[in-house]
Each structure stands twice: as C-alpha cells, then as structure tokens.
Amino acid sequence: MALLGAALLALVSGASAQLGTVLTSFAPATVGNGRAVALDPATGTLYYTNSGDPNIYATSTAGGPDLFVISPVDAAGAPINYGALSWDAKRGVLWGGRYLPNAGVPGGVDTIPPAAGVQAVTAQFAFAFPPGESCYGSAPGFIDGLAYDEGATAAGGDDSIWLSDDAATVLHHVDLTGSPIAGSPYAVPPGRCNTGITADGKYLWLALQSGPDPPPHDIVRVAKSNPTVVLSTFLFNAANPGPEDIELDLTTFAPDHCALWSNQFGPTTLTAWELEQGIKPECALGVGIDIKPGSFPNSIKLSNKGVIPVAILGSATFDVTDVDYGTVCFAGDCTEAHGTVHFEDVNGDGFLDAVLHYETQETNIVFGDTEACLTGELTDGTFFEGCDSVRTLDP
Ligand SMILES: [Ca+2]
Ligand SMILES: [Ca+2]
Ligand SMILES: [Ca+2]
Ligand SMILES: [Ca+2]
Missing domain, CATH: 2.60.40 (Immunoglobulin-like)
Structure with missing residues (x-):
C-alpha cells in the first residue's frame, strides 16, 4: 500500500511538470472586467482590480471571499482605478499604474498601502509616454503593464519599474522616480501588443495579444537585456478573452512548481500557470x-x-x-x-x-x-x- 502511494505520487508530480499547465483558476468574489493582479508572497494575499472600478480587492491564493477592500484616492480625494499592480516586498506596498479614469494624471504611478478602507496613495511620478505606442491608438498614459523589479539585491537602491501603455508595442524601464534607465525603451516581440508585465532576476514575463485585443494570446519569457526575443512561450487562450496583468509566484506551489498569476479582460478570472521547472531556485x-x-x-x-x-x-x-x-x-x-x-x-x-x-x-x-x-x-x-x-x- 505504501509502495503504491509512493508510485502514484511520483506519477502525479512527474506528469504535471509542464510550462503553461493551469495549477488553479477561479472567479474571485467581485467579478467585473478583470484588470490588475499582484501577490504578497509572505501572506499569500492576491490583490486584483476590475476596469472602471476604483477598488482594489484582496483575496487568498485559494480563492474564497474578499479578505478586505482598498479604496485608493489621490490628494484631492478623487478615486483612482489601477490597470496594473505589483507587490514591493522591500517596502510592503503595492505599486499601481493608473488606468481609466486616471484621476487626471496620464502615466500616473503610485504606491498604495495594503490596508482596508479609503487609503491616500503616494503619487510617485507621472511617466510621459510618447504618443503612438498603443495598439488601440488611444491617448498616451493609460498604464496597462507595470512591474516592480526588486533588482539584484534584497536591500538597497537597485530596484526599478517596467511600464507599458495601453496594449503597447514598447516597454519602458525607469528608476523609482520615473527617469529612464540606460537601454530603455525596448520593443516588444514583433507584431504583438503588451498588456501585462512581471519581472524577476534576469527575466521579464509579458502578456501579449496579436493586435488591439485579437487572439491568439500568450505569455512569453524574455531577457531583460533584450525583451524583443522570446525565450519561451505558452498559450493563454486561442480565442478571447486575453491576459491583462500578471505576477510571478515563487511560494504558493513551491518547491514543486514556480507559477505565474494572471487576471484577464472579460469576466474576472485569477489563474495560476506553471512555469518551467528550475526557472528559479525556489523550484x-x-x-x-x-x-x-x-x-x-x-x-x-x-x-x-x-x-x-x-x-x-x-x-x-x-x-x-x-x-x-x-x-x-x-x-x-x-x-x-x-x-x-x-x-x-x-x-x-x-x-x-x-x-x-x-x-x-x-x-x-x-x-x-x-x-x-x-x-x-x-x-x-x-x-x-x-x-x-x-x-x-x-x-
Ligand atoms: Ca555516499
Ligand atoms: Ca553514474
Ligand atoms: Ca502584477
Ligand atoms: Ca493590463
């Protein structure tokens, strides 16, 4: 009996080790037109937003009810809707990119305290996106992709931000005050439009669609030094809906799997996708x-x-x-x-x-x-x- 159990366990763990396998997927408690996702790995709290809804909802990586709701406001008390969120473990805050309506600040990037209720955010900078980067042809500054990048060390000032406009053909790499870092900007892979970014170590992961919404949609891994060249890819969906924000997860399914969370446009769905075995020391x-x-x-x-x-x-x-x-x-x-x-x-x-x-x-x-x-x-x-x-x- 013990032998049978061990054999089955080996079979299960071996069979599921594949890039792009769905580890879990659920509709959170507050479904809308999905947009941002971020993860605090220390508490297993997932943060998500819906388009046109100026609230940030906190839930568990196991799903279930919302744990709490953040209602971010700017200095004038205006609600802010975030198109992308990214967790900053160094400061214990969320970084957010303002979407529609963006409280009058195109390209606005804020830090948000992860606490329940109405929260005043800190406006960090407003990035001046050049016109013409959006596959929709929309006015510049509706942030679709934003990733906080911890940098090479856990402490210190080597961290940065990756940014992209609304379904964009261009990625911007800036310091924490919004100033471009050497090498920026970068083109996304040819013929694709970026809707989400997550960053870690040598790599970026990008959520891509094949134009202003058209499928197929996939999630690719690229080198930070050359984001135009796809190193690996998996299919998110051959039809609509497609991915919006994404977030790396090195804890929830480790050490068996490293994972990547997505939110999507259309009915809000939070999905954890398996990444390659050995992509990080955690897996x-x-x-x-x-x-x-x-x-x-x-x-x-x-x-x-x-x-x-x-x-x-x-x-x-x-x-x-x-x-x-x-x-x-x-x-x-x-x-x-x-x-x-x-x-x-x-x-x-x-x-x-x-x-x-x-x-x-x-x-x-x-x-x-x-x-x-x-x-x-x-x-x-x-x-x-x-x-x-x-x-x-x-x-
Ligand atoms: Ca020995
Ligand atoms: Ca041998
Ligand atoms: Ca994110
Ligand atoms: Ca997005």
Whole structure:
C-alpha cells in the first residue's frame, strides 16, 4: 500500500511538470472586467482590480471571499482605478499604474498601502509616454503593464519599474522616480501588443495579444537585456478573452512548481500557470548526489582538515556536462577545493557523474545535521539541487 502511494505520487508530480499547465483558476468574489493582479508572497494575499472600478480587492491564493477592500484616492480625494499592480516586498506596498479614469494624471504611478478602507496613495511620478505606442491608438498614459523589479539585491537602491501603455508595442524601464534607465525603451516581440508585465532576476514575463485585443494570446519569457526575443512561450487562450496583468509566484506551489498569476479582460478570472521547472531556485530541478561516493553512511568528521568528495549523479534526464561548474555550491561552500571537476561513472549505471571536493572547514555542516545539499545552474540558467544524508562526528 505504501509502495503504491509512493508510485502514484511520483506519477502525479512527474506528469504535471509542464510550462503553461493551469495549477488553479477561479472567479474571485467581485467579478467585473478583470484588470490588475499582484501577490504578497509572505501572506499569500492576491490583490486584483476590475476596469472602471476604483477598488482594489484582496483575496487568498485559494480563492474564497474578499479578505478586505482598498479604496485608493489621490490628494484631492478623487478615486483612482489601477490597470496594473505589483507587490514591493522591500517596502510592503503595492505599486499601481493608473488606468481609466486616471484621476487626471496620464502615466500616473503610485504606491498604495495594503490596508482596508479609503487609503491616500503616494503619487510617485507621472511617466510621459510618447504618443503612438498603443495598439488601440488611444491617448498616451493609460498604464496597462507595470512591474516592480526588486533588482539584484534584497536591500538597497537597485530596484526599478517596467511600464507599458495601453496594449503597447514598447516597454519602458525607469528608476523609482520615473527617469529612464540606460537601454530603455525596448520593443516588444514583433507584431504583438503588451498588456501585462512581471519581472524577476534576469527575466521579464509579458502578456501579449496579436493586435488591439485579437487572439491568439500568450505569455512569453524574455531577457531583460533584450525583451524583443522570446525565450519561451505558452498559450493563454486561442480565442478571447486575453491576459491583462500578471505576477510571478515563487511560494504558493513551491518547491514543486514556480507559477505565474494572471487576471484577464472579460469576466474576472485569477489563474495560476506553471512555469518551467528550475526557472528559479525556489523550484529547482531535482538531481541525485552522492556524498562520499561509494561509502555509506556518509560520515563527516567536523574537525577534519581535508575535503569531502561529492558526486553529482548523471541520468537519462540530467547530463553532468551541462552544469555550469562556476555556480555550484555544497553546504554553503562555493569554492571547489581542487579547482576542477572530475568526470567518472562512480555508481556504474552507465551515466557519467561529476566528482567535486569541498573543504570540510569551509562548509556550514554542524553537529547533528542529517542532510547536506548541493545547488547550481546548468549552462542554460536552469537551477538544480540535490541532497544526501550525512552523519556528523566530533561535536
Ligand atoms: Ca502584477
Ligand atoms: Ca493590463
Ligand atoms: Ca555516499
Ligand atoms: Ca553514474
């Protein structure tokens, strides 16, 4: 019975690991013509808006009733409707791009406190979109895509904002005061119109339609350095409705899956889509490792001045020659003691393995640990992780 359970579990987790699989999808409590979505990963709170409705609704990633409602107003008390929202974990606020009606501020970008009731927002800047970027040919400044980008560090001033006009052919990258950052603006992939952006690490994800509303609609991943070239794509819908705002989710379905939430035009629907396994460390590709290959238990003498050999085990789905060895860390130590990797088939299964060595004193293994892990990236940027048991000696 236990064996059957394990086999079924393996089958289920293996079968669902595919870009664009729907992980969950629901109509939230307040349905309208859907527009923005943002996620606070620390609380699992999803924020969403509807077009023409100057409220921001908070719900759970599991759906159900609205948890609370924010009614944002500007300094004059005028309600504001947001076309795009993005969560800022550094400040604990939402960033919002003003849509129709935009309280008289085309291109207005605000920060919004995530608290119930009527909330005064902080007007951060009004971006002057050049005319002609909208596939609708609408007047400039109805923000359709906005992503807060945390930047390379969790703290500090390296964060930024990505912006786009109403179904736009152009992406703008600006600092937190709205000033363009070197390289901006960028063209979206040819023939497409952008309606939503989310940003993380090296990548942007874009919600695209094939003109001013026409399908097909899809969601693509691009490099921040060159957003015109599509790295991967999945179909949102071959017909209408299409996607509006999107938001990355590295917590709700992790470590099995990294996900991306969408809201859509037409009846408001919040959907979580599965992303590629290994696209972020939070959903790293699993790989087998063998600490002290050929011996078991894997005894680690903590006072030892020598090295711990660790093998990354190749398989039919993991080629150890695809690893970027400059990115590999074992138990907190990212310096391979021999400065090289040795390739050999340590377990005789016919698949080449990689043997690395780490100085015991450089690892963060402490007395009582029962497991140690190795992390790294493939040369295509896929994150992987493997763990093996340890038995520590010498407290
Ligand atoms: Ca968003
Ligand atoms: Ca949008
Ligand atoms: Ca071993
Ligand atoms: Ca092998």
